[in-house]
Amino acid sequence: MGRYVIRRLLQMIPVFIGTTFLIFMMVWALPGDPFAGKCGDRPCPESYVQAMTAKFNLDEPWYVQYGLYMANLLQGDFGETFAGVQVIDELTQAYPVTFKLTVIAILFEIVIGVGAGVLTGLRRGGFLDNLVLISTLFVISIPIFVIGYTLQLLLGVNLGLFPVTGREGTVYALILPAFVLASATLAYVARVMRTNLIENLRSDYVRTATAKGLARRRVVGVHTLRNSLIPVITLIGADFGALLGGAIVTEGIFNINGVGGLIYRSIRLREFALVTGAVTVLVIVFLLVNLIVDLLYAALDPRIRYD
Amino acid sequence: MTDPHSLSPHPTGATADTLEVEAGEGPLGGAVVPAAQDKPRSLASDAWHDLRRSPIFITASVIIVIFVVMAAFPGLFTNKDPYFCDLNLSRQGPSAGAWFGYDLQGCDVYARTIYGARASILVGVLTTTAVTLSGALFGMIGGFYGGWADSVVSRVTDIFFGIPLLLGGILVLSSFPSGVGTPEWQTIGKVVLALAILGWTSLARIMRSTVIQVKQADYVQAARALGGGAPRILRAHVLPNAVTPVIVYATIVLGIFIGAEATLSFLGIGLQPPVISWGVAIDDGATYFRQSPHMLLFPGGFLVLTVLAFIMLGDAVRDAFDPRLR
Numbered sequence: 001m002g003r004y005v006i007r008r009l010l011q012m013i014p015v016f017i018g019t020t021f022l023i024f025m026m027v028w029a030l031p032g033d034p035f036a037g038k039c040g041d042r043p044c045p046e047s048y049v050q051a052m053t054a055k056f057n058l059d060e061p062w063y064v065q066y067g068l069y070m071a072n073l074l075q076g077d078f079g080e081t082f083a084g085v086q087v088i089d090e091l092t093q094a095y096p097v098t099f100k101l102t103v104i105a106i107l108f109e110i111v112i113g114v115g116a117g118v119l120t121g122l123r124r125g126g127f128l129d130n131l132v133l134i135s136t137l138f139v140i141s142i143p144i145f146v147i148g149y150t151l152q153l154l155l156g157v158n159l160g161l162f163p164v165t166g167r168e169g170t171v172y173a174l175i176l177p178a179f180v181l182a183s184a185t186l187a188y189v190a191r192v193m194r195t196n197l198i199e200n201l202r203s204d205y206v207r208t209a210t211a212k213g214l215a216r217r218r219v220v221g222v223h224t225l226r227n228s229l230i231p232v233i234t235l236i237g238a239d240f241g242a243l244l245g246g247a248i249v250t251e252g253i254f255n256i257n258g259v260g261g262l263i264y265r266s267i268r269l270r271e272f273a274l275v276t277g278a279v280t281v282l283v284i285v286f287l288l289v290n291l292i293v294d295l296l297y298a299a300l301d302p303r304i305r306y307d
Numbered sequence: 308m309t310d311p312h313s314l315s316p317h318p319t320g321a322t323a324d325t326l327e328v329e330a331g332e333g334p335l336g337g338a339v340v341p342a343a344q345d346k347p348r349s350l351a352s353d354a355w356h357d358l359r360r361s362p363i364f365i366t367a368s369v370i371i372v373i374f375v376v377m378a379a380f381p382g383l384f385t386n387k388d389p390y391f392c393d394l395n396l397s398r399q400g401p402s403a404g405a406w407f408g409y410d411l412q413g414c415d416v417y418a419r420t421i422y423g424a425r426a427s428i429l430v431g432v433l434t435t436t437a438v439t440l441s442g443a444l445f446g447m448i449g450g451f452y453g454g455w456a457d458s459v460v461s462r463v464t465d466i467f468f469g470i471p472l473l474l475g476g477i478l479v480l481s482s483f484p485s486g487v488g489t490p491e492w493q494t495i496g497k498v499v500l501a502l503a504i505l506g507w508t509s510l511a512r513i514m515r516s517t518v519i520q521v522k523q524a525d526y527v528q529a530a531r532a533l534g535g536g537a538p539r540i541l542r543a544h545v546l547p548n549a550v551t552p553v554i555v556y557a558t559i560v561l562g563i564f565i566g567a568e569a570t571l572s573f574l575g576i577g578l579q580p581p582v583i584s585w586g587v588a589i590d591d592g593a594t595y596f597r598q599s600p601h602m603l604l605f606p607g608g609f610l611v612l613t614v615l616a617f618i619m620l621g622d623a624v625r626d627a628f629d630p631r632l633r
Binding site: 015249 | 562
């Protein structure tokens, strides 16, 4: 177990370097002058351009820039934006909000998604089963911004049940955006949970448990559910990373100052350090969540052992 | 958009070439398989037998055929010019003359929705093709050769997997911005590239895990013992038996990519205005959603229907090919 974790942590190093490199290259390749529009309606003075170029090493080749960036990063220095703001300050403002949003969304996925999956899996072919199957298909098919606008209009503007924007960042204000964010994955979770439950209910160990005379509640709750959760946890774990960085649309609709919006804005403004920094944190979180998910497999399924 | 990692199809292994069908309910509840079977059938013909009787499969196929015909020959569905716009008619609602009403510029929404099918479906089909080919290739190399090749492929997959699809799309499209003067095929090509560059990872993982399973099957060992080279074993034995989950996933993901195109266009960086697509129309309509909902609802409805049809098709095919659901 300990050795497994260490091996996984070591494997993260090349992935981490590769991802930061990929992002750095993509941002670096963005066309356009980073100084465009920085000095109002006139071109920037030559002295300013020279000072900035020297400060951010812009005249160095890309590999030197990447090396300098990584050297700073390893010392915990995320660099600063062209406007002179520390990147780390921007990140510590944006990440808590998005993190809260993501956690609420994941809670929706677990409670509603797993709940619906278990209910339908146990009563396959019934009315509820068909209802959930059809409605989840629809939810998956509708683009997230259509869901977002519709729910915002219905529940926020017309009925006044929820705040129209999530700007305050309180849990209450984030419930509706989180639900929108969770909707598509929630539908997948319900379907995957259902399929796995149905499959596992027919497996030999469930038959053995029933033959031993265990109560159905125990057979389903302890024996079947734990094993059926494995693909669901994979799904939710992968979603954690996607939600942190991919909430661009939802954050835009509900006017939330989160990571998605921050990344989108900084791509448009060509803020190399900010984009790379935000994505770097994203990748670290993503890799750690993946490791936790893999460790959870062993906790859930006694047949899985990491030695 | 979140990535549909979930759909990781159950690797059927497809080794059960002579799987017997039990009489009873088909996987989708509706199809009843005739009780007596004279001769054993292959998994593929079994699946086809089930599919032909599945209402979900038939509905999805009919919808897809209609949309593909619409994409290929839009003139069959409307005789109006989608580029002819009259500002006097701006945002007028549906009427007998214009079933879907008019958009902000006074163009006929019905004609534009019909003509929009081409770009949207093209993006979906091209992206899926690119993603399937590259994903299957990487997955096969990693799964079949193992060792350091597998390590390299897996780590590269991890690297690309860690970056959200939408984020990569925005970066790529910001690198190659399209304008009014860009030729249509270039605009579409950029969106395809943006989605494909990060979209192949799930397919590579699926292919890798299926190939690892198939590789250990007896017929592959036999082919190896008989002196078959790696290319021949891959082509003749591994690929045909490992490809089903990939195709199923590709069908589902095709719908997802059509939705992703709409999201990119919604952000204003996907397909751009001279190109007519559902995503562009939805983006236009979203601003006036509360005043003139028809501008968003009609193209949006077509989009949802298409995505739905592909996901349903993939679901039905997966169920039909999964021996464990029998």
